[in-house]
Structures are given as C-alpha cells and as structure tokens.
Amino acid sequence: MHLVCLGVMKKLLRIWTGRASRAKMSSTAFQNVSEKIVFLSKCIPVEFNRKGRSLSQLADWKATEFRTFLLYIGPVALYGNVDLAIYEHFLLFHCSIMILISKRHIEKFGVPFARQLLHLFVTHSEKIYGLEFLVYNVHSLLHLADDVENFGPLDNSSAFPFENYLHHLKSLVQSPNKPLQQINRRLKEIEMTVYEKHDSTSPDDEHFCKCELSHFLGPTPNFSCKQYKKLHYKDFIFSIASYSEANCFCLTLEGLVFKIENIVVDNNGAVFILGRRFQDYRSFYKYPVDSKEFYVYRIQNLSEYIELLHCHKVFSKCIVFPFKQEWLSFSLLHH
Structure with missing residues (x-):
C-alpha cells in the first residue's frame, strides 16, 4: 500500500503530470489519459471500492485508486499517450507487481523473475527520469521480492486489510467515553454471534455459491430451473449482462472469457x-511478459450461441474494457 501504491506509482504519476519534468505528458496526452481513466472506470466491477478519477484530481486519489491504475487501468490509459520507453518502463513495474501479488503467478513465474523485473525497473529509472528519481521508496522495490519469499503474496503483508477494517471499528464506537473498551466488547459479541450461527457452508468455503434476485427473463436451458440475476461465488459477485x-x-x-446472460439453479x-x-x-x-500469461487478452468475436457452464468451471472474474474495435480482458488478481 505505502511502498508501491502511495509510493512509486504516485511518484510516477506526479512526474508525468508535473510542471518541470523531462517525462511530462503533453496537455493533449494529459486530457486523453484523464478521459480514458474516467471512461474505463464505468467498467470497474463491484469488488472495487472506488472508481478512477481524472488526473486533475490526482492530489485526492486514494491508495486503492493508485493500485487499480497500476494493475488494470494504467496499461490501457497510457497506451499511445506516452513515449514507448516510458510505457515499457511502466510495464516492468506493472508486470512485477502482477506476479508478486498473485499466488498463482508466483508459482508460474517464480519470485526470482519478478525480482529481475524490479531490478530492471530501478536501473532504467535513472536513465528515464534522472538520478533524483532514485529515492528510498524506489530503492526499496529491490527488496520487495524478499518480503514475498518470507511472507507470501504481497497482500499477506499489506496495510490494505487493516485500512479497510478501520471503518468497521469506527462504527462500533457509540460515544467518546472509553472507545477501546467499547470496541473490545462489540468484537466479543460479534465473535460469539458468528460462532453460534456458523454452519458447514460459509463464504470462506472453496465452492461457496449464493444466488440472489430471482427473475423470469431467460434464456434458460432445456431442464427445469430457477433464474437469478446475481451470483456470489467464492470472493466474486457475478451478474447477468x-x-x-x-x-x-x-x-x-x-482460459475462455464468458459474458453471462443468465444464472440458473436446477432442481438438485x-x-x-x-x-x-x-x-x-x-x-x-x-514486453516484458506476454500478457496472455497473466490472462490479459485482446478479445473479439462474441459467439452467437449460448453455452451452459457449471459455476465450478469459473476460474475468476474479469474486467472487460472497450479498446479500439475490440475488448481488453483482465483477470482479477486480488481475490
């Protein structure tokens, strides 16, 4: 959260949008990127707490917005709006964090490869942005892979879960008198309530499914079923189009991208x-990695035929952005 998102990613954006910089965007590029961020944010799914904002509001961006830009929106919004050297340098950062944040990518590529990408990013930073770019945060990227080797994917040692939980703790305080005692008592009550209501099927189960919002709009398969608009599966919330x-x-x-037309439950x-x-x-x-290795695709030609897919065949949720005459699909990483 602090090193990558509020640190290096924020620093890069400040350089690109700053007044005195060798890598400053042109006014046209600034406008294009801002409009692209706002436009693409309409495609951001419900799992994200915040949508993207214009670069003119950069000073007010939160850590989650920098994270979303680094992992998903940035590669699209910057495409064709910055010099190729700057864009490919950013992709070094993007790809290395894509690996280190995901258990499945760590197993696929290995931590040493991500370390190599980060080393290239830091080494090339001086050539692109000058010696003054190499502050403590940038140097600390060289040690990020060591943390992953010690603690697992980056989210295991991130401040994001703690920051996200603060609003819940605040809601437990009803008066300014003895706030810590209030929080402790409420947490004990919640813990006991959860323990009493716990059953064998919970959102933490690997194949947890829950359907919501019944409807009768179709399409339907050739067997008796109930239809729904929303599906909670694992950590994701899917909806019909x-x-x-x-x-x-x-x-x-x-590895196929599906557009969901209906969600059904059979009699069993x-x-x-x-x-x-x-x-x-x-x-x-x-460059530096084929995007297909991250399940990031340029896709087109949506089939005319509707297919039936068991929910256990779903690997992850996707963000799909319009891109020229095609679409771009990003598999969600942080769930």
Whole structure:
C-alpha cells in the first residue's frame, strides 16, 4: 500500500503530470489519459471500492485508486499517450507487481523473475527520469521480492486489510467515553454471534455459491430451473449482462472469457451460468511478459450461441474494457 501504491506509482504519476519534468505528458496526452481513466472506470466491477478519477484530481486519489491504475487501468490509459520507453518502463513495474501479488503467478513465474523485473525497473529509472528519481521508496522495490519469499503474496503483508477494517471499528464506537473498551466488547459479541450461527457452508468455503434476485427473463436451458440475476461465488459477485454490464464477465478454467446472460439453479441445487464466449484471443502487450500469461487478452468475436457452464468451471472474474474495435480482458488478481 505505502511502498508501491502511495509510493512509486504516485511518484510516477506526479512526474508525468508535473510542471518541470523531462517525462511530462503533453496537455493533449494529459486530457486523453484523464478521459480514458474516467471512461474505463464505468467498467470497474463491484469488488472495487472506488472508481478512477481524472488526473486533475490526482492530489485526492486514494491508495486503492493508485493500485487499480497500476494493475488494470494504467496499461490501457497510457497506451499511445506516452513515449514507448516510458510505457515499457511502466510495464516492468506493472508486470512485477502482477506476479508478486498473485499466488498463482508466483508459482508460474517464480519470485526470482519478478525480482529481475524490479531490478530492471530501478536501473532504467535513472536513465528515464534522472538520478533524483532514485529515492528510498524506489530503492526499496529491490527488496520487495524478499518480503514475498518470507511472507507470501504481497497482500499477506499489506496495510490494505487493516485500512479497510478501520471503518468497521469506527462504527462500533457509540460515544467518546472509553472507545477501546467499547470496541473490545462489540468484537466479543460479534465473535460469539458468528460462532453460534456458523454452519458447514460459509463464504470462506472453496465452492461457496449464493444466488440472489430471482427473475423470469431467460434464456434458460432445456431442464427445469430457477433464474437469478446475481451470483456470489467464492470472493466474486457475478451478474447477468442485462443487470450489470461491469459484473457479467468471467474467465473459465480453460482460459475462455464468458459474458453471462443468465444464472440458473436446477432442481438438485446445482448452479449454472448461461453465456456466450469470446472466440478470438490476442496478446495486449508482449514486453516484458506476454500478457496472455497473466490472462490479459485482446478479445473479439462474441459467439452467437449460448453455452451452459457449471459455476465450478469459473476460474475468476474479469474486467472487460472497450479498446479500439475490440475488448481488453483482465483477470482479477486480488481475490
């Protein structure tokens, strides 16, 4: 949170938008990137607490906004709006954090590879931004891979969970008198309530499913079923396209991107997704890693045929952005 998002990512954006910098964006690029951030934010799903804001509001950005820019929006918004050297240098940072934040990417690429990318990022920083760029935060990136080797993916040792929980703790305080005692008592009460109500199926279960918002709009399979607009599966919330366009895309175990048209439950309680798959997949970037390795695709040609998919075949949720005459799909990393 502090080193990567509020540290280096914020520093890069300040340099690109600053008044006196060799890497400053042109006024046209500034406007283009700002408009792109705001436009793409309409595609951000419900799992994100904040949507992106214009670069003119950069001073008010929160850590989650810098994180979203680094992992998802940045590669799209900067494309064609900054010099190639700056863009590829940013991709070094983007790809290294993509690896270190995800357990499945750590297992796939290995921590040493991410360390190599970060070393290249820091080394090239001086050439692009000058010696003054190499502050303590930038140097500390060289040790980020060591933390992952010791503690696991970055979210295991991040301040984000603690910051996110603060608002909950504040809500437990009803008066200024003895706030710590109030919090302690409320947490004890919540702990006992959760323990008493705990059953074998909870949101922490690997295949937890919960459907909401019954409807009768179709399409339906050739068996008796109930229809729903929303599905809670693992850490994700999926919706049918007619209900929420930003939440209707998923990635299957086979690596295919589906657009969800309906969610149904059969008489035995099995949950299925009816949707259409994208048929053409290309890389978005190939330096320093082929984007397909991160399940980041340029996709097009949505099938006309609706297919039936068991919810357990869903690998993750996707963010899908419009891009030129195609679409860009990013698999969610932080769940």
